[in-house]
Amino acid sequence: MVNEMRASRADYYRVLADRLPANALVVTSLGNASYLWAAMHHAPENFYFEDAMGLALPLALGLAVAQPDRPVFVVEGDGALMMHMGSLVTVGAVAPGNLTVLLIQNGVHAASGGQALTSAKLDLAALARAAGIGQAENVATPEAFASAMGTPPLGDGARFLVLSTRPDPEVVNPPIAFDPVLTKHRFMAALGVPRYVPTMFGGGRLEGR
Amino acid sequence: MATSGEKVADLHRPSEILDTLKRLGFGVAIAVPDSWLGEILVQIEAEPSIRLIRATHEEEALAIACGSRLGGVRTAMFVQNAGLLSMGAGMVSLAQRYQFPLLMLVSYRGTVEDPVFYHVPKGRVTEPVLQGIGLSYARADRHSPLGPQVERAATYAEEASCPFALLLSQEDVQW
Numbered sequence: 001m002v003n004e005m006r007a008s009r010a011d012y013y014r015v016l017a018d019r020l021p022a023n024a025l026v027v028t029s030l031g032n033a034s035y036l037w038a039a040m041h042h043a044p045e046n047f048y049f050e051d052a053m054g055l056a057l058p059l060a061l062g063l064a065v066a067q068p069d070r071p072v073f074v075v076e077g078d079g080a081l082m083m084h085m086g087s088l089v090t091v092g093a094v095a096p097g098n099l100t101v102l103l104i105q106n107g108v109h110a111a112s113g114g115q116a117l118t119s120a121k122l123d124l125a126a127l128a129r130a131a132g133i134g135q136a137e138n139v140a141t142p143e144a145f146a147s148a149m150g151t152p153p154l155g156d157g158a159r160f161l162v163l164s165t166r167p168d169p170e171v172v173n174p175p176i177a178f179d180p181v182l183t184k185h186r187f188m189a190a191l192g193v194p195r196y197v198p199t200m201f202g203g204g205r206l207e208g209r
Numbered sequence: 210m211a212t213s214g215e216k217v218a219d220l221h222r223p224s225e226i227l228d229t230l231k232r233l234g235f236g237v238a239i240a241v242p243d244s245w246l247g248e249i250l251v252q253i254e255a256e257p258s259i260r261l262i263r264a265t266h267e268e269e270a271l272a273i274a275c276g277s278r279l280g281g282v283r284t285a286m287f288v289q290n291a292g293l294l295s296m297g298a299g300m301v302s303l304a305q306r307y308q309f310p311l312l313m314l315v316s317y318r319g320t321v322e323d324p325v326f327y328h329v330p331k332g333r334v335t336e337p338v339l340q341g342i343g344l345s346y347a348r349a350d351r352h353s354p355l356g357p358q359v360e361r362a363a364t365y366a367e368e369a370s371c372p373f374a375l376l377l378s379q380e381d382v383q384w
Contacts, residue, residue, distance in 0.1 A: 027276075047279065049303075050302075050306075051302040051303075051306070052272070052298070052299055052302045052303035052306075054268075055268070055269070055271075055272035055275075055299050055303055056272075057272075058264070058269045058270075058272035058273045058276065059272045059273065059275050059276035059279070059303070060276060061262075061273050061276060062237070062239070062262075062272070062273035062274060062275065062276025062277035062278075062279070062280065062284070063276035063277070063279055063280045064276075064280075065237060065260060065262065065273075065276075065277055065280070065282075066236075066237065066276065066277045066278075066279070066280025066281060066282040067280040067281070084266065084268070084269050084272075086264075086265030086266050086269055087265070087269050089265050090262065090263070090264050090265055090269065090273070093263070094262055180306050180307045180308075181307060181308050183307070184279065184307045184308065184309075187279065188279065188281065191280065191281060193280065193281025194281055196310070196367045196368075198367075198368050199364055199368070204233075204360070204364055204367075205233065205234060206234055206281070206283060209233075209234035209283075
């Protein structure tokens with residue numbers, strides 16, 4: 001739920017950077033969700049979206065399924081969620097205990113300049129619970145977010161924290177190049193996932209499979 | 210693969226798909242069903258080596274598949290060609306932009322062989338749309354065993370670092 005004295009995205013990101021588990025993987029949605037996180041906490045284990053609005057949450061779901069031993073955090077926006085609300089249902093059904101959704105609720109399409117949302121004041125935690133995500137709550141302040149991050153997840157399905165946030169339509173200049181293929185390769189190298197061995201070298205398989 | 214003495218007609222083509230995915234080490238399948246895909250998805254659900262995820266929309270399914278492949282697992286998608294039409298933005302700005310190798314197994318509705326008339330509008334635009342968005346694809350050859358065709362499609366996806374769609378007829382995919 002949005003409230004009157006909303007904190008900034010950076011306030012929440014400072015908490016996230018402080019409390020992030022050492023082996024965590026982080027997926028960030030388009031715009032400042034990625035630019036600011038890269039400025040504050042760039043790491044190979046970050047997967048930055050440059051566009052593809054609404055698809056950070058389902059991508060993080062697939063990642064959480066493929067990497068069940070790594071905590072996966074995804075920063076998604078309220079406008080992006082509305083584009084693929086069905087993702088909530090899939091997250092509820094798959095119920096990955098290693099996935100934490102951080103939903104920036106700022107009430108606008110911030111990444112494209114602050115245009116109005118279809119609906120700015122939804123109770124998104126209630127929506128998530130109705131979709132089968134039991135651990136869903138509205139978070140009003142960075143202090144409450146810090147407290148939630150300090151509480152171990154129940155491991156029974158995903159966690160869904162709705163962060164009431166001030167809009168930030170001014171674009172943050174990221175300190176790194178946002179080359180999508182580089183982002184992917186850096187991330188996969190950090191994970192140490194098996195390499196595909198081409199058929200001409202006797203492969204046609206992932207290494208070790 | 211069929212031996213020289215084996216007739217193509219002797220092979221159960223949907224089983225060839227499943228057997229090939231298992232042999233190649235596919236660990237995840239993401240699906241949005243249609244009437245042709247219904248039963249093969251039930252068979253995959255019963256297969257311990259492959260995790261089936263049922264998505265609500267094909268563009269969402271595409272993003273889940275990208276995430277699974279990002280996490281190091283070979284990933285297949287099962288969708289109808291209607292889904293190829295509705296996932297266009299995610300295809301170009303996520304799957305192709307980040308070069309995710311994905312095997313897409315597609316029930317190809319609305320061709321002259323499909324008795325359901327309302328699929329025709331999708332059938333007649335599918336291949337022009339795939340060409341327009343630059344999605345590599347092939348139509349499965351019904352006169353050849355299907356398993357090797359699935360393997361070649363999967364190999365193409367990996368070695369070209371892009372999604373590849375194999376368009377399947379009813380006898381190819383309906384269990």
